[in-house]
Amino acid sequence: MSATADVRKQRLVRFIRRVWDEGDVEAADAWLAATYRIHHDPGDPWDGMTLDRAAFRDRVRQSRAAFPDQRFDIQGLFADGEGVAMSWLWAATHAGDLPAFPASGRTIRMSGLTVYFFDAADRLTGHWQVIDRLGVYRQLRQACAGAPPGGGSPASPD
Numbered sequence: 001m002s003a004t005a006d007v008r009k010q011r012l013v014r015f016i017r018r019v020w021d022e023g024d025v026e027a028a029d030a031w032l033a034a035t036y037r038i039h040h041d042p043g044d045p046w047d048g049m050t051l052d053r054a055a056f057r058d059r060v061r062q063s064r065a066a067f068p069d070q071r072f073d074i075q076g077l078f079a080d081g082e083g084v085a086m087s088w089l090w091a092a093t094h095a096g097d098l099p100a101f102p103a104s105g106r107t108i109r110m111s112g113l114t115v116y117f118f119d120a121a122d123r124l125t126g127h128w129q130v131i132d133r134l135g136v137y138r139q140l141r142q143a144c145a146g147a148p149p150g151g152g153s154p155a156s157p158d
Contacts (some may be wrong), residue, residue: 005079008118012084013074015124021071023064025057032056033119037126043133050126067092067108085115094143104143110136 015031018024036056041047046059064070070092078085089111094104112131119125 002079004122005084007122008084009077009079011118011122012077012086012116012124016072016074016086019060020064023060023068025060028057028060029053031124033121033123033125036124037117038129039117039126040128040130042130044129066094066096066098066103068095069093082119083115083117085113087111087113094140098140101140101144104140106139106143108136108139108143 011031015028019028019031032053035050035052037050038044038046038048049055051059070090073089073091075087075089076085089109091107091109094101094106094108096103110132112129114127114129114131116127117125
């Protein structure tokens, strides 16, 4: 593996921990290029957009609002060319309201794969992502309907 690939993997892990897990959105500038392109992220309101750093920080704030304790469990990192692919598991408490889904206090989980792109200065320039949004939707529906985690039907009153 090249030194560049190792540097990019290490930078990506630090970025995920600091910005997404810890919510230090102001620190994002240290990792981002001047613009950040969301190449492919179906279901994401920012899919297909190019964001400046301020818009990226706003995206993180909005994304974390309903799930302030979110954590990514990085399963693997694979580097090739200008990209680093990261497979991950994610979990967070549904602590804030989403459209049609009031805060439930339940833990929501998902998995995904994100390819992050870097420039020559090893700054993040964008991503291409696939995640299990349907699984998140199902969990939110169950949580807001009072269903037990993992499916099934709500407990009947005694």
